[in-house]
Amino acid sequence: MAERRLMHAVQYDSYGGGAVALKHVEVPVPTPGKGEVLLKIEARSLNPFDCRIQSGIIPFLPQKFPYIPATDVAGEVMEVGSDVTNFKPGNKVVAVLSARNGGGLGGYALAKENSVVARPPEVSAAEAAGLPIAGVTAYLALTEAAGIKLDGPKKNILVTAASGGVGHYAVQLAKLGNQHHVTATCGTRNIDFVKSLGADEVVDYTTPEGTGLKSPSGLKYDVVIHCARGIPWSTFKANLSKNGKVIDLTPNPKAFCIFAWHKLTFSKKQLLPCIITPKSESLAWLVGLVKEGKLKTTIDSTHPLSKAEDAWAKMMSGHATGKIIVET
Ligand SMILES: NC(=O)c1ccc[n+]([C@@H]2O[C@H](COP(=O)([O-])OP(=O)(O)OC[C@H]3O[C@@H](n4cnc5c(N)ncnc54)[C@H](OP(=O)(O)O)[C@@H]3O)[C@@H](O)[C@H]2O)c1
Numbered sequence: 095m096a097e098r099r100l101m102h103a104v105q106y107d108s109y110g111g112g113a114v115a116l117k118h119v120e121v122p123v124p125t126p127g128k129g130e131v132l133l134k135i136e137a138r139s140l141n142p143f144d145c146r147i148q149s150g151i152i153p154f155l156p157q158k159f160p161y162i163p164a165t166d167v168a169g170e171v172m173e174v175g176s177d178v179t180n181f182k183p184g185n186k187v188v189a190v191l192s193a194r195n196g197g198g199l200g201g202y203a204l205a206k207e208n209s210v211v212a213r214p215p216e217v218s219a220a221e222a223a224g225l226p227i228a229g230v231t232a233y234l235a236l237t238e239a240a241g242i243k244l245d246g247p248k249k250n251i252l253v254t255a256a257s258g259g260v261g262h263y264a265v266q267l268a269k270l271g272n273q274h275h276v277t278a279t280c281g282t283r284n285i286d287f288v289k290s291l292g293a294d295e296v297v298d299y300t301t302p303e304g305t306g307l308k309s310p311s312g313l314k315y316d317v318v319i320h321c322a323r324g325i326p327w328s329t330f331k332a333n334l335s336k337n338g339k340v341i342d343l344t345p346n347p348k349a350f351c352i353f354a355w356h357k358l359t360f361s362k363k364q365l366l367p368c369i370i371t372p373k374s375e376s377l378a379w380l381v382g383l384v385k386e387g388k389l390k391t392t393i394d395s396t397h398p399l400s401k402a403e404d405a406w407a408k409m410m411s412g413h414a415t416g417k418i419i420v421e422t
Contacts (some may be wrong), residue, residue, distance in 0.1 A: 098122040101201035104402040113407040115163050116199075119160075123202045126402035130204045134190060135169040136219035138198040141227045141259065142410040147193060157194040164198025164420070165191040166226040167205070168219035178207045186213045188381060189373045190226035195327045201422060211378045216385045221323070224391035224417035228259035229380045230395045231370040232267055232319070233345065235260075236293040239341045239368045241316040246273035250313045250335065253277075257284035257323035257415050260343060260398030263380075264319045266389050267293040268377060277309045279322065284415055286391070320344065327352050327365055333364045342367045392416030 100120045107117070126132045144163045147155045156163075158188055168188040171181045181187065182282035189205040197203030213222050230312060236242045242249055244267060251268050255261045268276045269292035278293035281300055288296045295311060297304045299322070309315070315334040323344045330340045342349050345367030356364045383389035392413040397405040405420045 098125060099240055102399060103162050103200035104399065105162045105199070106148060107160045109148065111148070112410055113403040115148070116406055117160075117401045121162075121200070124197070124204045126173050126178075126204055128176045129178060129207050130175040131171050131178055131181050131187075131207055131210055132173040133167060133169040133187065133203050133205055133210075134172050135167045135198065135201060135203055135422060137168050137223040137419055137421045138164045139166045139223040139226075139228070139259070139419055140164060141166065142162060142409065142412070143193070143227060144198075145406070145410050147196075152193075156196060162196045162198070162200045162203075164196060165193050166223055166228075167191060167198050167203060168213060168222040171210075172202065174207075180207060181210060181212075183209035186219075187211060188213045188216070188217075188222035188225060188377065190230075192373075199399065199420065201399070209372075211374050211381055212386050213381060217381055219385055220393060220419045220421065221391040221398065222381060223419060224259065224393070225263075225380050225384070226372050226377055228417060229263045229389075229391075230243065230372040230376045232260050232263035232379060234370050234373070234374050235319050235341045235368060236264060236267055236317075239366060239370075240272070240319070240339060242268070243271075244268070244273075246312045248273050248275065248315040250275045250309075251277070252279070252307065252309070252315040252318040252333070253293070253309075253321065254279045254299075254318065254325065256280050256288045256291070256296075258321055259414065259417050261319075261321045262288075262291055262376055262392050262416050263389065264321070265293050268319075269293070270383075270388060275313065277313065277315070279304055279307065284397055287415060302348060305329075309333070314338065317341065330365065331363055337361070337362045343370070345369075394418050396421055398422075
């Protein structure tokens with residue numbers, strides 16, 4: 095068997111340790127198996143999920159150590175395994191890697207063919223790399239979980255943590271058809287940014303009004319896309335319309351109890367804990383929107399792979415504005 099080339103990668107050997115536990119190593123370029131493509135990675139984005147895997151709180155992840163973290167990647171197909179029919183070497187793509195195996199902070203990574211989406215030349219690797227988890231979560235939270243049609247009928251929507259990766263896509267998507275009224279929460283420094291995404295009203299979460307999630311114009315929310323943490327149900331309940339729903343993207347154990355209670359009591363106002371699994375057809379649709387200039391990835395910061403620990407530390411801080419990108 096031919097010997098595989100080596101690639102640079104960033105990995106960790108055990109749970110915990112944060113950015114300082116990341117190690118720069120040289121490891122063999124992986125070989126694509128049946129239904130897999132080998133990608134040369136041009137850009138990856140980080141998600142809070144990546145840091146949560148390292149913290150050890152996600153059951154059964156990673157599959158084994160050492161682990162090369164990160165799942166959201168954009169690059170070029172270098173090789174294809176058997177049974178791959180839709181891609182060939184040279185294709186520019188974006189993909190979501192399996193969280194079990196990771197691989198995003200490597201120079202090359204393996205992706206299942208069904209998790210790979212073509213990337214047109216108008217969409218840069220960095221813009222595309224932001225989309226898989228954050229963009230698809232925003233899209234599916236609005237459309238599947240909340241049942242919102244992006245082109246109407248009109249709903250009053252609240253997006254919490256609208257300056258973050260998920261939130262900044264959610265605001266743009268909710269305003270895509272220009273039908274819905276969007277209130278958004280963020281910190282003081284991001285108010286202008288969130289307005290520029292199209293939000294009709296912006297509430298500073300560091301103020302008493304923000305803590306109370308009050309709409310400046312007194313609107314009650316039909317749907318909340320909840321991307322922040324630590325907001326009690328009583329605060330949501332006070333601000334929901336009669337049949338208002340909170341799509342809770344950051345559910346804690348209490349959220350599941352409240353959800354069960356709402357089901358048992360046929361409550362009209364509901365908290366719905368929600369874990370999104372990225373879908374490649376949704377990713378393809380978002381790539382199309384970026385190509386048409388209808389959706390933008392805001393880049394918080396770009397880091398070279400040789401400084402991936404800086405990107406990791408920024409992700410762990412919880413203060414990204416848009417997406418953190420690691421380029422090769
Ligand atoms: N359920 C799912 O399937 C799913 C999928 C993807 C993500 N998530 C979760 O969704 C959450 C958001 O993800 P993300 O990628 O958007 O995170 P992120 O990019 O790290 O979000 C950071 C942003 O959130 C803002 N923020 C923090 N606390 C806030 C608060 N109380 N009110 C308003 N803004 C606040 C920060 O603003 P400042 O810097 O001003 O504080 C920062 O701009 C994470 O907890 C993530 O794990 C869940």
